[in-house]
Amino acid sequence: MTETxxxxxxxxxxxxxxxxxxxxxxxxxxxxxxxYRLPEAPGTAGEDAAAGE
Structure with a gap:
């Protein structure tokens, strides 16, 4: 992930x-x-959920 x-x-x-x-x-x-946000790229939703645990 970038800083932004x-x-x-x-x-x-x-x-x-x-x-x-x-x-x-x-x-x-x-x-x-x-x-105006861009849709999430396929496969990123699972990574975000795992990172939050």
Whole structure:
């Protein structure tokens, strides 16, 4: 995994804005993430589940 994939969405927003984002900015970022994220590649769902244990 790359460093970007390891960061949470909130961390990425903070990094981009340079400060703690407002709740409105967080909600908007989440909306964009959900709308435009790429589908997971086959086989990655099982790896993520195993890594969480």
């Amino acid at each position: 994939q390891k960061k949470s969405l909130d961390d990425l927003v903070r990094e981009e804005l340079g400060a703690e984002p407002s709740q409105e900015a967080k909600d908007y970022a989440r909306l964009l993430y959900e709308r």
